[in-house]
Amino acid sequence: MQIYVCVKHVPDSAANIVILDNIRIDENLSFLLNPYDEHAVTEAVRVKERLLGSEIIAVCLGKADAEKTIRSAMAMGADRGILIVSDKHHDSMETAKVLKAAIEQDGTPQLILTGKESIDAEGMQTMFRIGALFDFPVATNVVKLDIAGDRAVVDCDLSCGICNTYEMTCPCVIGAGRGLNTPRYPTFPDVVKSKKKPVKIIAVSDLVIKASTSAMTLVAYEPLLQKRVPKKITGDCAKIAEKIVKILREEAKVI
Amino acid sequence: MNKKIGIIIELEKGKIKESNFGMITLARAKDTELFAIVINADTGALKEDLSSFGITKIIDVSLSCDQQNNPAAMASAIIHIIRVYHFSIIFGLSTAKGKDLLPRIAALVEAPLVMDCFHVDLDKNLAKTSQYSGKTIATIKATGDILVFGIRPNAVESVKEPALADILVFDGSTIVSKGFRVLKTGDADEKSDISLAEAEVILAGGRGMKNGENFAILFDCAKKMNAVVGASRVAVDSGWVPYSMQVGQTGEKVSPKVYIACGISGSIQHFAGMKTSGMVIAINTEETASIMSNCDYFVVADVMDIIPEVTKLLKNG
Numbered sequence: 001m002q003i004y005v006c007v008k009h010v011p012d013s014a015a016n017i018v019i020l021d022n023i024r025i026d027e028n029l030s031f032l033l034n035p036y037d038e039h040a041v042t043e044a045v046r047v048k049e050r051l052l053g054s055e056i057i058a059v060c061l062g063k064a065d066a067e068k069t070i071r072s073a074m075a076m077g078a079d080r081g082i083l084i085v086s087d088k089h090h091d092s093m094e095t096a097k098v099l100k101a102a103i104e105q106d107g108t109p110q111l112i113l114t115g116k117e118s119i120d121a122e123g124m125q126t127m128f129r130i131g132a133l134f135d136f137p138v139a140t141n142v143v144k145l146d147i148a149g150d151r152a153v154v155d156c157d158l159s160c161g162i163c164n165t166y167e168m169t170c171p172c173v174i175g176a177g178r179g180l181n182t183p184r185y186p187t188f189p190d191v192v193k194s195k196k197k198p199v200k201i202i203a204v205s206d207l208v209i210k211a212s213t214s215a216m217t218l219v220a221y222e223p224l225l226q227k228r229v230p231k232k233i234t235g236d237c238a239k240i241a242e243k244i245v246k247i248l249r250e251e252a253k254v255i
Numbered sequence: 256m257n258k259k260i261g262i263i264i265e266l267e268k269g270k271i272k273e274s275n276f277g278m279i280t281l282a283r284a285k286d287t288e289l290f291a292i293v294i295n296a297d298t299g300a301l302k303e304d305l306s307s308f309g310i311t312k313i314i315d316v317s318l319s320c321d322q323q324n325n326p327a328a329m330a331s332a333i334i335h336i337i338r339v340y341h342f343s344i345i346f347g348l349s350t351a352k353g354k355d356l357l358p359r360i361a362a363l364v365e366a367p368l369v370m371d372c373f374h375v376d377l378d379k380n381l382a383k384t385s386q387y388s389g390k391t392i393a394t395i396k397a398t399g400d401i402l403v404f405g406i407r408p409n410a411v412e413s414v415k416e417p418a419l420a421d422i423l424v425f426d427g428s429t430i431v432s433k434g435f436r437v438l439k440t441g442d443a444d445e446k447s448d449i450s451l452a453e454a455e456v457i458l459a460g461g462r463g464m465k466n467g468e469n470f471a472i473l474f475d476c477a478k479k480m481n482a483v484v485g486a487s488r489v490a491v492d493s494g495w496v497p498y499s500m501q502v503g504q505t506g507e508k509v510s511p512k513v514y515i516a517c518g519i520s521g522s523i524q525h526f527a528g529m530k531t532s533g534m535v536i537a538i539n540t541e542e543t544a545s546i547m548s549n550c551d552y553f554v555v556a557d558v559m560d561i562i563p564e565v566t567k568l569l570k571n572g
Contacts, residue, residue: 013504013524017390025387035505093365119388119504124370124405125358132362137327137434140355143498153438159351159450159507161499162441164324169434178505179498214399216367222392224385226530230537230547233554240554241564244536247552248480252513252534254456255480255569 001054001110003044004103006130007037007073009066010120019221031065033072036115038183039176044113045077046181047147055079057106061098063087067199075186075194082106086204091216092121094209096129101207106200109134109171111152116141116175127175137168140175257288258377259340261314263333263347263356264293264305271304274348274453276413278406279308282346283416284377290314291420292336295323298422309416312423314340319428324440326352327432330359336425337364337401344377349405350452357405367397371508373410373531388504388527408453409510451500451507454483456515459502459529460495461487463518463539463558467495472562473517479569485509487519503528517558521546538562 009031011017018026033041041058048054058073058081060066070081084102103109112134117124124140131138143163144155150170155163157177186194233243248255260282265272282289290312291305298315305313314336322328337345337360347357349371361368369375369382376382379396382404386393397404451457458473473484485502486495502509504524514532519525521537521544529535535550538558547553554561 011387013388013527014522016523017387019391025391091367093367096362120386122371122384122386122388123368124354125361125368128358128362132359132365137432138359138362139435140358141351156355157351157499158355158441159452159499161497164437164441165439167436167438172434178501212365214365214367215397216369217396217398218393219381219396220394221386222394224389224392224530226549228535228549228551230550230553233552237556237560237564240556240561241568244552244554244561244565245568247534247536248456248513254512 001051002107003047003054003056003111003113004109005037005040005044005056005058005073005078006099006112006114006126007041007058007060007069008034008118009060009062009069010034010118013119019223022220022222023218025221031068033069034115034118036117036119036176036178037073038076039178039180040113040115040174041073041076041078042181042183043145043174043176045184047111047145048077051147057082059099059102060084061086061090061095070199071194074197075190076184080197081199083199083201084204084207085201089218092123092126092129093212093214093216096126096133097209098204098207100130100133101209102202105207111147111171112136112173113176116177127173131173134171136171136173138173138175139166139168141177142174143177143179145174145180257286258344259288259290259342260344260346261290261292261333261337261340261342262310263345264291265348265350265352266293266296269296271301272453274408276308277409277411278346278348279310280413281375281406281411282377283309287377290340290342292316292333294318294329294332302420302422306418306420307415308413309418310420311418313420314423314425316425316427318430321437322430322432325432325435325437326355326359327435328430329356330363331430331432332425332427333360334363335427335430343401345401345403347405349407351450353405357403361403364401366401366403367399368403368405369395369397370405371407372404373407375404375406385508385531388524389508389530390527407510409455449483451483451485451502451509454509454511456480456482456513457485457502457509457511458482458515458517459485459487459519460490460517460558461519462489464490464495469559470496472559472566476562476566476569479566487525516546516550517562519546520544521549
């Protein structure tokens with residue numbers, strides 16, 4: 001079976017984000033595979049281990065530099081990659097259409113995996129849009145996945161560790177959550193091997209995309225600054241506890 | 256003509272969650288007509304509360320028994336309702352349930368969606384949300400016939416504005432989701448009623464907790480002040496507590512009134528998940544930990560010495 005994993009090239013989570021002209025970020029920082037997508041790639045590898053003969057294809061929409069992220073996904077176990085190169089910013093409606101068109105042009109998906117959100121735009125919706133375009137069922141924040149024949153049984157985390165179990169027909173789309181697996185970080189030989197794996201590079205204009213009248217347009221960025229002025233609470237333990245309770249009761253009014 | 260806004264009400268054990276009222280308050284802009292969409296509930300009992308916040312129509316949606324906890328079926332029902340009542344705006348909470356419902360709706364009607372908004376300007380259709388893990392605020396303009404906004408719980412203070420609501424019945428009993436079936440629903444009764452995202456007070460433990468057993472002191476204290484216990488990445492990666500308790504870039508993004516960081520150093524990724532908290536109190540043995548210079552109050556001490564004392568005071572008081 002063909003397993004497609006949609007991955008995104010995002011700024012390193014530890015990076016400081018610098019805003020330029022109130023509308024874009026300074027991209028002179030390190031980019032890597034979106035952390036939630038690491039879970040998606042890892043899960044694809046687990047599915048492939050059980051369903052021998054499967055092929056894992058990492059698909060990414062991004063600038064030319066995003067090939068690095070596809071190489072990371074291949075070092076983690078994807079067999080090949082598709083990079084749709086674009087210098088433009090695409091909203092999640094366009095992104096889903098581009099990814100769908102690229103997947104459709106390439107093969108026949110039985111399973112599509114991606115992270116439950118990207119850590120840059122945090123839109124939390126691309127997997128649902130891909131599912132709607134293909135007319136495939138979708139589950140998000142998946143923390144357990146079992147494929148049995150043409151069915152996928154998933155546990156979705158509804159916060160506080162409460163899970164619902166859903167059954168979907170395959171093909172389906174999975175938004176990987178944090179508890180799904182522990183990403184297997186590549187060894188040096190994996191990285192070397194990934195360099196030899198094929199990456200198909202195409203342009204958005206190579207794909208047939210229907211234009212939409214709806215859009216999400218970024219209007220402005222501003223830094224989220226919070227100036228807190230720390231005050232030290234001193235005394236012995238009992239005194240400190242007393243002061244904390246007083247702050248909670250009188251200042252924060254939460255108890 | 257007034258903009259018709261459909262507000263999806265999230266219930267917890269048949270009751271309206273407090274965070275819905277802030278969302279309704281936010282929707283109450285100029286020239287808007289507010290519809291509350293309530294799925295499988297005794298709407299008669301909820302009418303008074305919804306009316307007091309300015310709702311004028313309550314849409315009572317009934318799904319068949321086997322579709323009740325099915326987000327795909329709920330999304331189909333809401334899409335029917337959008338078409339019947341010609342809503343131009345849909346509001347829902349950006350909670351775990353909302354994250355599984357609002358994108359389904361937006362995807363099926365190809366509508367723009369901004370999740371986790373802490374402000375929405377309905378005059379210009381501009382939404383403010385955080386991006387890059389809480390490091391930036393993005394203003395996003397939504398364009399389309401139907402716009403969907405996921406509202407961050409606790410982001411807007413609720414203000415009453417009495418109205419009189421009518422109940423309209425929508426029979427969704429024939430709605431079935433395609434290729435998507437609920438096998439089992441988690442038992443919410445076993446766990447705390449409030450989730451991290453909606454908690455007013457969070458007590459979060461990090462490396463300084465040293466092990467999973469020590470989290471018991473946080474749970475004890477949290478019970479006394481109606482708080483929810485969270486954790487840093489170190490604590491969940493060490494297996495001390497489950498992943499679902501993680502606050503941070505790759506965990507839950509929270510904005511409680513008070514965030515008490517217990518033995519958490521405060522990495523940039525941790526701040527990404529809690530920097531919008533109202534008040535931050537840090538307890539750490541290291542005065543040089545980065546959280547100590549980015550909080551409202553700090554205590555240089557061992558969490559194990561302080562928290563049990565706080566619990567004791569709350570027991571007595």
